[in-house]
Amino acid sequence: MLEVSGLEVMRGDHRLFTDMSFSLQGGELLRLRGSNGSGKTSLLRTVCGLLEPSQGEVLWKGKNIHSQRDEFNGSLTYLGHHNGIKAELTGFENLRLSSALGGKAIPDDRIYEALETIGLGGREDLPTQVLSQGQKRRVALARLLLSDADLWVLDEPFTALDVKAVAMLSGLIEGHLQKGRMVMLTTHQEVAIRAGEVREVDLDG
Amino acid sequence: MVEEDSLKQQSLLAAWWSMVMRDLTLAMRRRADVLTTLFFFLIVVSLFPLGVSPEMNILRGIAPGVIWVAALLASMLSLGRLFSDDYQDGTLEQMLLLPQPLSVMVLGKVLAHWLVSGVPLVLLAPLLGIQMGLDSSAIGLLMLTLLLGTPVLSLIGSVGAALTLGVRGGGVLVSLLVLPLYIPVLIFGTGAVDAGTSGMDFEGHLSLLGAFLVLAALLTPLATAAALRISVE
Numbered sequence A: 001m002l003e004v005s006g007l008e009v010m011r012g013d014h015r016l017f018t019d020m021s022f023s024l025q026g027g028e029l030l031r032l033r034g035s036n037g038s039g040k041t042s043l044l045r046t047v048c049g050l051l052e053p054s055q056g057e058v059l060w061k062g063k064n065i066h067s068q069r070d071e072f073n074g075s076l077t078y079l080g081h082h083n084g085i086k087a088e089l090t091g092f093e094n095l096r097l098s099s100a101l102g103g104k105a106i107p108d109d110r111i112y113e114a115l116e117t118i119g120l121g122g123r124e125d126l127p128t129q130v131l132s133q134g135q136k137r138r139v140a141l142a143r144l145l146l147s148d149a150d151l152w153v154l155d156e157p158f159t160a161l162d163v164k165a166v167a168m169l170s171g172l173i174e175g176h177l178q179k180g181r182m183v184m185l186t187t188h189q190e191v192a193i194r195a196g197e198v199r200e201v202d203l204d205g
Numbered sequence B: 001m002v003e004e005d006s007l008k009q010q011s012l013l014a015a016w017w018s019m020v021m022r023d024l025t026l027a028m029r030r031r032a033d034v035l036t037t038l039f040f041f042l043i044v045v046s047l048f049p050l051g052v053s054p055e056m057n058i059l060r061g062i063a064p065g066v067i068w069v070a071a072l073l074a075s076m077l078s079l080g081r082l083f084s085d086d087y088q089d090g091t092l093e094q095m096l097l098l099p100q101p102l103s104v105m106v107l108g109k110v111l112a113h114w115l116v117s118g119v120p121l122v123l124l125a126p127l128l129g130i131q132m133g134l135d136s137s138a139i140g141l142l143m144l145t146l147l148l149g150t151p152v153l154s155l156i157g158s159v160g161a162a163l164t165l166g167v168r169g170g171g172v173l174v175s176l177l178v179l180p181l182y183i184p185v186l187i188f189g190t191g192a193v194d195a196g197t198s199g200m201d202f203e204g205h206l207s208l209l210g211a212f213l214v215l216a217a218l219l220t221p222l223a224t225a226a227a228l229r230i231s232v233e
Helices: A040-048 A069-074 A091-101 A108-117 A133-146 A163-178 B002-029 B031-051 B056-077 B080-089 B091-096 B102-117 B119-131 B136-163 B170-197 B203-232
Strands: A002-011 A014-024 A028-033 A055-060 A076-079 A151-155 A182-186 A197-202
Touching: A002 A040, A014 A028, A014 A040, A014 A055, A014 A197, A028 A040, A028 A163, A040 A076, A040 A151, A040 A182, A069 A076, A076 A133, A091 A108, A091 A133, A091 B002, A091 B091, A108 A133, A133 A163, A151 A163, A163 A182, B002 B031, B002 B102, B031 B056, B031 B102, B031 B119, B056 B119, B056 B136, B056 B170, B080 B091, B080 B102, B080 B136, B080 B170, B080 B203, B091 B102, B091 B203, B102 B119, B102 B136, B102 B203, B119 B136, B136 B170, B136 B203, B170 B203
Parallel strands: A028 A182, A028 A197, A076 A151, A151 A182
Antiparallel strands: A002 A014, A002 A055
């Protein structure tokens, strides 16, 4: 499904990695390892199509992602360092907006349900600027609950989360993999995720 | 196949509309930002009777130019809001990853920006026109030129705002990039009012402004979308 071949990414004059190749099939989890600055985030952003590789290409279902951007974006959910939520809008509004912008309007009660599940019950209608870091992260993670995208690309999804939330998120990822979908993530924490097939890519080695 | 296409169009339209509503809602929750540029517009124009001369005949002559230049500056000031907040909180990144054409989303954002920062300028123009001694037909014409011209300013400005995203001192850079491109709009906007007050034909000026608007609406979203992709890298 997802195939990365001969990827080379430069930041300025610095070559982060070269000749990176791997592939990811349905039901598989890909875990990126590497020290700070080894290019984990850049690799994830390249896979999403936010960064242009200097060499190589990213293929989705056999076609370059840049030649089918709308289709690829439709099967992708990306969670980056930034939460991607507006501080002036409430958690509910943020989620409703992101689903409407994605072209798939979701009924209001499902959004409330997702916020309840993620542990923000009673805070759905507060502007997210009054929430704590961890709670803001939860609003962003609630997008995953509502996403039926084939590929999740998660950059450090476990930061700023408490133990309970970490357990819930790893459960969420396992559920996603069991549906035969794909997850690609980076993390510094050792989180146990049971999955059929776990691939590892080490950017230091 | 036809059904699928129309379904796609519907979801694109719905997404576009939510983008417009999103930016209008955000502007409503941050009213102070919007009001500061409006006050800027009012104050800049009000300085001229104090600085140049309170003589009505002089003011009447310079009024279209002064109001138009102030509108250019005010519209440029508000450009900072267009993409930079979205850039900082990561929502711009998410916008690039939407399964919709980016240029269409950009057009939605620019429309919302114009409704919030351009339309109030048009509505305030009569007040400033009276202050500068313009008669009612000249004021009507001034409003019409602003109505046609301010969306062009927002559209051209969006390219500059996208190009300078994340650049330090971007605010000054935007003015260097964008103000020269505003010149045609300024010339034909003030030209129409001047022609109207001296009894000449002004329709040609208005047609040209309309043509600028159509061209800008077609071309600038594409340029802005490309610039956003580069800036987010």
